[in-house]
Amino acid sequence: MDVNIELATWSNLLIYSAMAVYAIAFIAYAFDLFGGRTLNSAAGGRKATAAVAASAGGGRVRRTARTSSSVAVLDPETATGPAADAGSGGGSGAAGDAAEAGSGGAVTSARTRSRRLARVGTALTALALLLHVAAIVTRTLSVMRVPWGNMMEYALTASALAGIVYLVVLKFRDVRYLGTFVAGAILITLGLCITVFYTPAAQLIPALQSYWIYIHVPIAILSTALLSISAALAVFQIVKAATEARATPRWLRFMERVPASGNIEQVSYRIAAVGFVTWTFTLIAGAVWAEVAWGRYWGWDTKEIWTFVVWVVYAAYLHARATRGWGPTKVAVLNLIGFASVVFNFSIVNVYFNGLHSYSGL
Amino acid sequence: MTKNPTQQKPGSTAQKGAAGAKTTGTPAVKAAPANIGFLGMLRWAWRQLTTMRVALILLLILALAAIPGSLLPQRIQDPIRVSTFIEENGAWGEFLDRVQLFDVYSSIWFSSVYILLMISLVGCVLPRTNQHWKAMRQDPPRAPRRLSRMPGYQTFRLAVDPDAGTDRPSATAAAGGSGAADSAAGGPGDSAAAGQSLLGRAQQRLKKQGYRTVRLDDHIAAERGYLRETGNLVFHASLLLLVVTMAVGSLFGYSGQRVLVEGDTFTNSLVSYDSFEPGTYFDASRLDDFRLRLNSFESTFDDQATGSQFGQPRSFEADITEFHEGRETRHLLEVNQPIRVGGTGVYLTGNGYAPVFTTRDSQGTVTFSGPVVFIPQPEASGYGSRGVVKVPDAEPDQLGFVGFLLPTAGLNDNGELISRFAELRNPYVVMNVYRGDLGLDDGIPQSVYELEADDMVQVTDASGSPVTLEMAPGETVELPDGLGSITLEGVDRFVALDIRHNPTQGLMLVLSIFLLIGLGLSLFVPRRRMWVRVTDREVEVAALARGEDPRSEHAAKDLALELQD
Numbered sequence: 001m002d003v004n005i006e007l008a009t010w011s012n013l014l015i016y017s018a019m020a021v022y023a024i025a026f027i028a029y030a031f032d033l034f035g036g037r038t039l040n041s042a043a044g045g046r047k048a049t050a051a052v053a054a055s056a057g058g059g060r061v062r063r064t065a066r067t068s069s070s071v072a073v074l075d076p077e078t079a080t081g082p083a084a085d086a087g088s089g090g091g092s093g094a095a096g097d098a099a100e101a102g103s104g105g106a107v108t109s110a111r112t113r114s115r116r117l118a119r120v121g122t123a124l125t126a127l128a129l130l131l132h133v134a135a136i137v138t139r140t141l142s143v144m145r146v147p148w149g150n151m152m153e154y155a156l157t158a159s160a161l162a163g164i165v166y167l168v169v170l171k172f173r174d175v176r177y178l179g180t181f182v183a184g185a186i187l188i189t190l191g192l193c194i195t196v197f198y199t200p201a202a203q204l205i206p207a208l209q210s211y212w213i214y215i216h217v218p219i220a221i222l223s224t225a226l227l228s229i230s231a232a233l234a235v236f237q238i239v240k241a242a243t244e245a246r247a248t249p250r251w252l253r254f255m256e257r258v259p260a261s262g263n264i265e266q267v268s269y270r271i272a273a274v275g276f277v278t279w280t281f282t283l284i285a286g287a288v289w290a291e292v293a294w295g296r297y298w299g300w301d302t303k304e305i306w307t308f309v310v311w312v313v314y315a316a317y318l319h320a321r322a323t324r325g326w327g328p329t330k331v332a333v334l335n336l337i338g339f340a341s342v343v344f345n346f347s348i349v350n351v352y353f354n355g356l357h358s359y360s361g362l
Numbered sequence: 363m364t365k366n367p368t369q370q371k372p373g374s375t376a377q378k379g380a381a382g383a384k385t386t387g388t389p390a391v392k393a394a395p396a397n398i399g400f401l402g403m404l405r406w407a408w409r410q411l412t413t414m415r416v417a418l419i420l421l422l423i424l425a426l427a428a429i430p431g432s433l434l435p436q437r438i439q440d441p442i443r444v445s446t447f448i449e450e451n452g453a454w455g456e457f458l459d460r461v462q463l464f465d466v467y468s469s470i471w472f473s474s475v476y477i478l479l480m481i482s483l484v485g486c487v488l489p490r491t492n493q494h495w496k497a498m499r500q501d502p503p504r505a506p507r508r509l510s511r512m513p514g515y516q517t518f519r520l521a522v523d524p525d526a527g528t529d530r531p532s533a534t535a536a537a538g539g540s541g542a543a544d545s546a547a548g549g550p551g552d553s554a555a556a557g558q559s560l561l562g563r564a565q566q567r568l569k570k571q572g573y574r575t576v577r578l579d580d581h582i583a584a585e586r587g588y589l590r591e592t593g594n595l596v597f598h599a600s601l602l603l604l605v606v607t608m609a610v611g612s613l614f615g616y617s618g619q620r621v622l623v624e625g626d627t628f629t630n631s632l633v634s635y636d637s638f639e640p641g642t643y644f645d646a647s648r649l650d651d652f653r654l655r656l657n658s659f660e661s662t663f664d665d666q667a668t669g670s671q672f673g674q675p676r677s678f679e680a681d682i683t684e685f686h687e688g689r690e691t692r693h694l695l696e697v698n699q700p701i702r703v704g705g706t707g708v709y710l711t712g713n714g715y716a717p718v719f720t721t722r723d724s725q726g727t728v729t730f731s732g733p734v735v736f737i738p739q740p741e742a743s744g745y746g747s748r749g750v751v752k753v754p755d756a757e758p759d760q761l762g763f764v765g766f767l768l769p770t771a772g773l774n775d776n777g778e779l780i781s782r783f784a785e786l787r788n789p790y791v792v793m794n795v796y797r798g799d800l801g802l803d804d805g806i807p808q809s810v811y812e813l814e815a816d817d818m819v820q821v822t823d824a825s826g827s828p829v830t831l832e833m834a835p836g837e838t839v840e841l842p843d844g845l846g847s848i849t850l851e852g853v854d855r856f857v858a859l860d861i862r863h864n865p866t867q868g869l870m871l872v873l874s875i876f877l878l879i880g881l882g883l884s885l886f887v888p889r890r891r892m893w894v895r896v897t898d899r900e901v902e903v904a905a906l907a908r909g910e911d912p913r914s915e916h917a918a919k920d921l922a923l924e925l926q927d
């Protein structure tokens with residue numbers, strides 16, 4: 001049961017280092033999102049930029065993509081009517097880049113500073129992810145098998161993937177307002193990995209020795225990562241919708257810099273749709289594996305029950321979106337219920353329920 | 363949009379706003395109108411059932427209804443735990459049983475939710491299939507009068523002389539064409555010809571991009587993404603068939619369990635099973651005819667890892683010979699490597715130790731000899747296993763032994779005897795002895811793993827305290843009161859096999875694959891209508907997303923740009 005202890009130790013050290021970098025990224029992002037001074041200028045930002053736009057006389061003044069509504073107002077190309085509101089992904093991303101290049105009007109200084117913090121956050125998140133992935137690689141090398149044989153390894157890989165999904169989404173949309181939550185959530189997950197979920201490096205139990213572990217589990221992990229990002233967006237969507245409906249309370253002022261709830265909803269939905277397909281695949285692959293391992297493809301084991309519950313809730317989410325009388329906020333709540341079931345399925349079911357899937361290693 | 367097909371006529375949605383817009387209207391579920399009679403009531407109920415709103419509510423109820431099965435023990439998993447649970451909880455347990463909370467997935471309430479959902483699904487899929495079938499054979503719908511209402515809308519001036527590059531309007535003229543100079547026009551004939559040629563080019567382009575197109579007098583109507591709806595219907599139909607197929611499989615299949623000790627042979631016939639659960643229409647004469655012999659079983663456990671991983675199993679390997687149709691085949695049966703004989707699967711689901719005992723009476727005559735299966739106890743460490751030896755031939759009384767096997771015996775911090783490791787490194791058996799009537803002649807079936815001690819008394823030593831026998835392999839212990847002796851000869855291995863046949867599981871897999879493909883198409887194929895219209899000197903390009911389609915506005919823009927080249 002060959003375990004390279006030295007590499008396993010390195011892996012743990014890398015986890016700690018990744019945590020340190022995530023923590024700094026978290027702080028940078030948090031200052032970017034909630035930062036005191038920038039907040040004030042941002043609150044007045046819209047009027048000011050509108051004035052700039054007017055004085056520029058139709059020139060192409062682009063503001064940051066933070067307030068995509070202001071992009072829509074100011075960018076003559078997208079200001080063609082309802083289309084601008086729907087906000088195409090490419091457009092706002094490009095606008096964000098333009099803003100970073102420092103084009104623009106009178107109120108830039110504070111804003112640029114805040115964006116710089118966001119960029120620092122993103123760079124640090126990428127760096128932390130490198131360490132994080134290195135931790136996974138060394139862990140894998142220490143046992144020479146897939147890095148998802150128990151709860152700790154699953155959470156370790158899932159959180160790295162969530163980070164990667166975040167960075168990928170970032171390529172298409174400026175969702176850096178999520179950064180605080182992504183870095184924070186990964187930080188907490190890694191903290192759990194190295195403490196309560198901690199499982200020493202070792203080989204797999206016979207029930208997991210199957211090539212299905214290369215198929216079923218990574219897709220499950222990917223689903224978890226996708227659905228988590230979608231859920232984080234859903235939270236923003238709900239809060240944003242609330243601030244759009246009535247006057248924004250002081251402590252929610254930062255929400256003014258987040259895109260319109262409709263835009264967030266679209267991104268959240270698209271990620272959830274991909275996540276639902278991968279979850280469906282997970283469920284089917286799991287059933288096939290169950291047949292190979294236990295002789296029946298479905299037996300209402302606790303893990304199977306919860307996987308089913310998650311699937312049905314997300315199916316309901318997708319339906320609700322196309323059903324009359326279900327407003328976007330209500331639909332987003334279903335998304336959150338779905339993700340809560342995912343988390344429940346992973347944590348509580350693994351640790352407290354006994355079933356055939358007792359691989360937590362705890 | 364295909365949304366709410368029962369409430370919207372096809373085509374009536376063309377004027378709807380941007381993708382993802384929702385019609386907020388009257389709620390779909392209304393109280394039934396009065397005075398519609400019984401048939402009217404039925405029709406009303408059917409219409410309600412097949413709305414998406416009701417389907418959605420049923421889905422949510424289904425998710426909720428599935429949960430109790432994970433909180434309470436279920437008979438399909440562990441009937442013994444259910445009976446203990448009911449005993450321990452008295453009236454409350456019985457109440458839960460009465461409302462079928464220990465059989466959630468076959469309960470009336472759970473079944474009615476998913477059956478309603480299936481009915482709703484049929485009522486939804488059939489009319490949509492019909493509609494879609496028609497739509498696929500019809501031309502794309504004509505352009506609405508006011509294309510400028512479409513979310514993706516572009517317009518530019520028609521360049522009359524195709525060679526007059528300088529007259530070409532710039533791309534930024536998209537919104538209203540303010541930047542474009544009026545082209546110096548030729549006669550009306552020229553412009554008509556230019557218009558027609560532009561429409562021709564537009565049609566070509568759209569066709570190449572996979573649109574179905576139709577040329578009308580002043581415009582091209584095009585639509586793409588029929589696969590989206592096809593995929594959606596395939597998805598829903600597969601889901602429906604999946605549930606039906608699952609039910610059929612459980613009616614005709616069977617599953618059985620058998621424990622085999624090294625050297626034993628299993629013959630696939632009803633009498634050889636330790637337990638057997640046939641489906642309602644299972645036919646015993648169709649059991650595949652084969653035999654299996656367990657030659658040996660080996661396991662390894664981790665003795666190097668630290669913490670919680672110490673002592674975890676690392677391999678279970680059963681060496682099995684299969685006898686089928688006159689041939690002998692050797693198999694290595696492992697947890698994820700079942701043996702398949704005909705349509706029957708043989709799965710390794712458990713294993714443990716079977717100590718071999720010999721008992722003798724006071725004259726030295728052998729009254730029992732052979733391996734006895736000891737079941738590993740989940741609460742005991744290191745494969746600590748419990749088993750029962752029944753000796754009906756013992757004299758003067760029948761004897762029963764309740765024993766505990768410790769594969770690697772040791773003392774824990776409290777000085778208690780426990781097993782430290784699952785491999786046989788220091789095996790030790792501890793037993794209590796009972797004498798009296800084993801109750802085997804009553805004709806009531808007994809578990810071989812339990813002693814029915816009602817008519818038996820525990821054997822005590824001279825001081826009156828219960829006798830505890832302790833033995834290592836090879837050792838013999840004399841029993842008091844002339845009851846003879848017992849010898850632990852050695853320890854064999856056993857495996858627990860599940861033997862199953864499910865005639866529909868191949869079909870289930872095929873349907874699942876269809877379901878997945880259908881789902882992917884239904885979610886990711888953009889469905890979109892496009893129109894290109896030429897009126898006088900103006901060209902209009904419009905796109906309408908039908909359902910989720912992030913790129914429809916880009917598509918209109920791209921086409922407009924291409925047509926200007």
Ligand code: HEM
Nearest residue numbers: 315318322364365366412413414417479482483486884909
């Ligand atoms: C077990 C029950 C059901 C499940 C699991 C299920 C699942 C799904 C899924 C995953 C989608 C794709 C989501 C999308 O395209 O946005 C979908 C779409 C759809 N389903 Fe179902 N469905 C079920 C029952 C029904 C029923 C009973 C109806 C009819 C009343 C229905 C009508 C539709 C429609 C119209 C769409 C297309 C929605 C759209 O255009 O966005 N479904 N369903």
